[in-house]
Amino acid sequence: MSPSPDAGARPDTASPTSDLDLIASRVLWLSTAMVHHANRIRPNPGGLKVGGHQASSASMVGIMTSLYFGPLRDHDRVSVKPHASPVLHSINYLLGWLDEHYMTTLREFGGLQSYPSRTKDPDPVDYSTGSVGIGATAPIWATFARRYVDTLGGDVGSGRQYSLVGDAELDEGAVWEAVMDPTVRELGEIVWIVDMNRQSLDRVVPHIASGRLQDVFTAAGWQVLTVKFGTLLDELFGRPGGDALRNRILTMANPEYQRLLRCSAEELRSRLPGDGAEGSAIAALIRQLDDATLLRAISNLGGHDIAAMQHAYDHIDDSRPTVILAYTIKGYGLPTQGHPQNHSALLTDEQFAQLADALGEDPHQPFTRFDPQSSAGRLCRRTAERLRRDEPRTVAPPQVPTDIGRTPPAVSNTQSALGRTLLDLTREAPDVARRVVTVSPDVSSSTNLAGWLNKVGVWSPSERPDWFADDGDTLLHWRERPTGQHIELGIAEVNLVGLLGELGATWSRWGQPLFPIGVLYDPFVGRALEPWSFGIYAGGQSILVGTPSGVTLAAEGGAHQSITTPSIGLEQPGCVSYEPAFATEVEWVLLHCISQLGRPDGTSSYLRLSTRPVRQELANLPDDPAARERRRRQVLAGAYTLRASAAPAICIVAMGALVTEATEAADRLGAMGLEVEVICVTSPDLLYRAIGDRDGFNDGPSWLLDQVFPAERAAPMVTVLDGHPHTLAFLATINRVRCKGLGVRAFGQVGDLDAVYRYHGIDTDSIVRAALDVLG
Numbered sequence: 145m146s147p148s149p150d151a152g153a154r155p156d157t158a159s160p161t162s163d164l165d166l167i168a169s170r171v172l173w174l175s176t177a178m179v180h181h182a183n184r185i186r187p188n189p190g191g192l193k194v195g196g197h198q199a200s201s202a203s204m205v206g207i208m209t210s211l212y213f214g215p216l217r218d219h220d221r222v223s224v225k226p227h228a229s230p231v232l233h234s235i236n237y238l239l240g241w242l243d244e245h246y247m248t249t250l251r252e253f254g255g256l257q258s259y260p261s262r263t264k265d266p267d268p269v270d271y272s273t274g275s276v277g278i279g280a281t282a283p284i285w286a287t288f289a290r291r292y293v294d295t296l297g298g299d300v301g302s303g304r305q306y307s308l309v310g311d312a313e314l315d316e317g318a319v320w321e322a323v324m325d326p327t328v329r330e331l332g333e334i335v336w337i338v339d340m341n342r343q344s345l346d347r348v349v350p351h352i353a354s355g356r357l358q359d360v361f362t363a364a365g366w367q368v369l370t371v372k373f374g375t376l377l378d379e380l381f382g383r384p385g386g387d388a389l390r391n392r393i394l395t396m397a398n399p400e401y402q403r404l405l406r407c408s409a410e411e412l413r414s415r416l417p418g419d420g421a422e423g424s425a426i427a428a429l430i431r432q433l434d435d436a437t438l439l440r441a442i443s444n445l446g447g448h449d450i451a452a453m454q455h456a457y458d459h460i461d462d463s464r465p466t467v468i469l470a471y472t473i474k475g476y477g478l479p480t481q482g483h484p485q486n487h488s489a490l491l492t493d494e495q496f497a498q499l500a501d502a503l504g505e506d507p508h509q510p511f512t513r514f515d516p517q518s519s520a521g522r523l524c525r526r527t528a529e530r531l532r533r534d535e536p537r538t539v540a541p542p543q544v545p546t547d548i549g550r551t552p553p554a555v556s557n558t559q560s561a562l563g564r565t566l567l568d569l570t571r572e573a574p575d576v577a578r579r580v581v582t583v584s585p586d587v588s589s590s591t592n593l594a595g596w597l598n599k600v601g602v603w604s605p606s607e608r609p610d611w612f613a614d615d616g617d618t619l620l621h622w623r624e625r626p627t628g629q630h631i632e633l634g635i636a637e638v639n640l641v642g643l644l645g646e647l648g649a650t651w652s653r654w655g656q657p658l659f660p661i662g663v664l665y666d667p668f669v670g671r672a673l674e675p676w677s678f679g680i681y682a683g684g685q686s687i688l689v690g691t692p693s694g695v696t697l698a699a700e701g702g703a704h705q706s707i708t709t710p711s712i713g714l715e716q717p718g719c720v721s722y723e724p725a726f727a728t729e730v731e732w733v734l735l736h737c738i739s740q741l742g743r744p745d746g747t748s749s750y751l752r753l754s755t756r757p758v759r760q761e762l763a764n765l766p767d768d769p770a771a772r773e774r775r776r777r778q779v780l781a782g783a784y785t786l787r788a789s790a791a792p793a794i795c796i797v798a799m800g801a802l803v804t805e806a807t808e809a810a811d812r813l814g815a816m817g818l819e820v821e822v823i824c825v826t827s828p829d830l831l832y833r834a835i836g837d838r839d840g841f842n843d844g845p846s847w848l849l850d851q852v853f854p855a856e857r858a859a860p861m862v863t864v865l866d867g868h869p870h871t872l873a874f875l876a877t878i879n880r881v882r883c884k885g886l887g888v889r890a891f892g893q894v895g896d897l898d899a900v901y902r903y904h905g906i907d908t909d910s911i912v913r914a915a916l917d918v919l920g
Contacts, residue, residue, distance in 0.1 A: 172205045173503050181250070198480070239527060272678070274678070279309075287305050292650075293650050304335050318675065371447060371469065409436075542575040557754055562753060580738070581661070598621050638671070688750045698896060702891040732780060782831040783824065787810060796820060
C-alpha cells in the first residue's frame with residue numbers, strides 16, 4: 145500500500161465497540177488514580193514532589209487500548225513512551241499480570257518505576273524507556289538482534305516491534321540517525337506510533353509540521369500513515385460546510401486549536417468559524433449540533449478513536465518499516481485537557497472527584513478490575529490468553545578459554561592485540577567465536593578489525609555482492625550476508641551503543657546469548673555513554689572498546705585525544721573498565737570480559753586500548769605456569785607488581801601505554817641509588833571497589849590490595865596515565881602515603897609523541913622529577 149495522507153479518516157467501523165470504550169475509560173481512570181494516589185494519598189514524610197504524568201498518559205490511552213486489545217500478538221514487542229508508564233501498568237493490571245497492591249506503589253521504593261523498566265518493574269515490560277529517544281529506537285536494534293539470533297539457529301520467531309513515541313522525542317538527533325540508517329528500510333517488523341499531541345514540557349509547540357515529518361520518513365523508505373480525525377469529525381466533514389470546517393482545523397495554528405479545547409460550547413460557536421470567508425459555512429454546520437456533540441467534536445482526533453486506529457493497523461505494510469502519526473490531545477478526558485502547562489500538572493482532589501463522577505468510578509475504591517463475567521472482563525481474559533508468552537528456552541553460553549597463550553610480537557600495541565585475539569578465538573574456540581558480533585561506526589580498519597572482518601564477514605539482512613572481491617589491491621573484503629558477524633552503522637556512535645544494548649539483551653529476551661563487542665574511537669565514548677549506560681540499565685550486556693585513546697594519538701591533534709574516559713570507566717555502574725598495557729593482558733582481559741556476557745549475573749565491560757607501540761619484554765611474564773596464572777588473576781583483578789622491591793623508597797604506578805615511561809624512570813632512579821617499585825594498574829575501577837570491600841562497604845574480595853599494595857612495602861607514590869590524573873589519585877589512600885599524580889589536564893596538542901608527552905608532563909623526565917619531589 146502506498147503512503148496514505150489520512151489512513152484513519154474513514155474506518156470500516158462506524159464507531160468503537162462498547163467493550164473497548166469501557167476498557168479505555170477504565171485505563172484512563174486507573175492510570176490517573178495511580179498518579180493521584182502517589183501524590184495526594186500516600187504519606188510523603190520527606191515533602192518532595194513525587195510527580196507523574198497524568199496528561200501524558202491520557203493522550204496515550206486510545207492508542208494503547210486499540211493496540212493491546214487489537215492487533216498485538218504474543219510474539220510482538222512494545223516500547224512504551226516513558227511518561228505513559230501508568231497506562232502500561234493499568235493495562236497489565238486489567239490483564240491480570242499485576243497484583244493490585246502494586247497500583248499504590250508508583251514511584252515508591254521497591255514499587256512501580258517512574259518509567260517502564262525491564263529489570264525493575266514487577267509486571268511485563270518489553271523495553272526500558274525513560275531517556276528521551278532511546279526507547280523509540282530500541283525496537284529497531286532489537287530487530288537487528290532478533291534476525292542475528294536467527295542465523296544461529298535460535299528460531300526465536302517473528303513479530304512486530306512497536307515503538308510508542310511522544311512527538312517531542314522526534315527532536316532527538318539519535319532518532320533520525322536510526323531512521324535514516326540504510327539497513328532499517330529493509331526491516332518491515334518495525335512500527336512506530338507517534339503520539340502527536342503537539343505539546344512539549346513547557347508549551348504548545350507552534351510549528352509541528354506533520355507534512356515535513358511525513359516527507360522525512362518517506363524519504364527514508366518508511367510507510368507513513370496519518371490518523372488525524374475520529375469518526376465524529378469525519379462524519380461532520382461529509383456534511384454541507386464540512387470541507388470548510390476541515391480546512392479551518394487543518395490550517396489553524398496549534399496554540400489556537402489547543403485554546404479551543406478549553407472553551408465552553410458558547411465560546412466555541414463564536415471562535416471556531418474564524419474570520420475567513422468560509423466562517424459562515426462553519427457556523428451553519430455547528431448550529432446543527434447540540435452543545436455536548438460540539439464539545440466532543442472539537443476533540444475528536446484520530447489517536448483517541450479506537451476504530452480509526454485499528455483501521456490504520458489494518459493497512460500496515462510489513463515489507464518496510466511503518467510510522468503512524470496519530471493526532472491526540474494531551475490530557476484527553478481530564479479537567480486539564482489541552483492546557484499548555486499540563487505536562488506535570490496533578491489533578492486536585494476536587495478535580496479527581498469530578499473525573500470519578502464523569503467516568504462512573506469510585507474514588508474511594510479506585511483500583512477495581514472488570515467483573516470476570518462481564519463482556520469487558522471476558523475481553524480482558526481473551527486478550528491476556530492471546531498475549532501470554534512462554535518462557536524462552538535458555539541456551540547456556542559456551543565455555544570461554546582463559547588463556548590462549550599466543551606469543552605477541554616483540555613490539556606491539558594493545559589495539560592490534562584486540563584483532564589478533566578475536567582471530568585466535570575462531571581457531572581455538574569456534575563455538576565462542578560464533579556468538580561474537582562486532583559493531584563499529586565506520587572505523588573497522590582503523591581499529592584493527594580488518595582481519596576479523598575478512599574472516600567472518602559483514603552482517604546484512606540479505607546477501608549483497610562484493611564488487612571488489614577480485615581486486616588484488618583491496619585488503620579489506622566487505623562480504624555482506626545474513627551470517628556475517630560484523631555490523632557497521634556509519635558514523636553514528638549512538639546507533640552503535642543502542643545496537644550493543646539490544647544484542648546484549650538477547651539472552652534474557654529470547655534465551656540466546658550473544659557476545660557483542662562495540663569498537664569506536666575513545667574520544668567519542670562520551671558521546672555514546674548515555675545510551676550505552678541506559679542499555680546496561682535495561683539488562684544489555686556488552687563490551688565497549690575505546691581505541692585509539694589518550695594524547696598518545698598525538699598526530700591527530702587535540703580534537704581526537706581523550707582525557708576523561710579513564711574516570712568514566714571508573715564511575716560507570718554495571719560495567720568493569722580495563723586499560724591493559726601489554727598484548728597478553730588484552731587477551732586475558734577480553735576473554736574474561738566475554739565470559740561475563742549473556743548470563744543473569746553477567747556484566748558489561750569497557751576496554752581502553754592504545755596504538756602506542758610497547759616493547760613486550762617489559763611485561764616480564766613468568767615462565768612458570770602457576771606464576772603466569774597468578775599474574776593473569778592479578779591483571780583481571782586490577783593491578784600487579786611489574787618490578788618489586790623489598791623496601792622501596794618510591795612507588796611508580798602506571799597505567800596502559802605509560803608503562804614504557806614508568807619503567808624508564810625507574811631505571812634512572814635506580815641509577816641514583818633509589819629502590820623503586822613499579823606497579824601496573826589494569827583496572828582502577830576494580831581497585832576502587834577493592835578499597836570499598838576492605839572498608840566494609842561491599843562484600844567483594846580485597847585480596848589484591850594485600851598482594852600489590854602491602855602495608856609493609858608502603859612508599860611515597862607517583863601515578864601516571866594517559867588521561868586525567870584524578871583517576872588514580874585514590875590509590876594514595878590505601879596506605880596513606882604521599883603522592884603526586886601525573887596525567888592530562890588540558891586539551892591536547894598536535895605533534896610528535898615526545899613533544900606531546902613533555903607538554904602534558906607525562907614523559908620520563910616528568911616522572912623522575914615528580915618522584916624526587918615527593919621524596920622531598
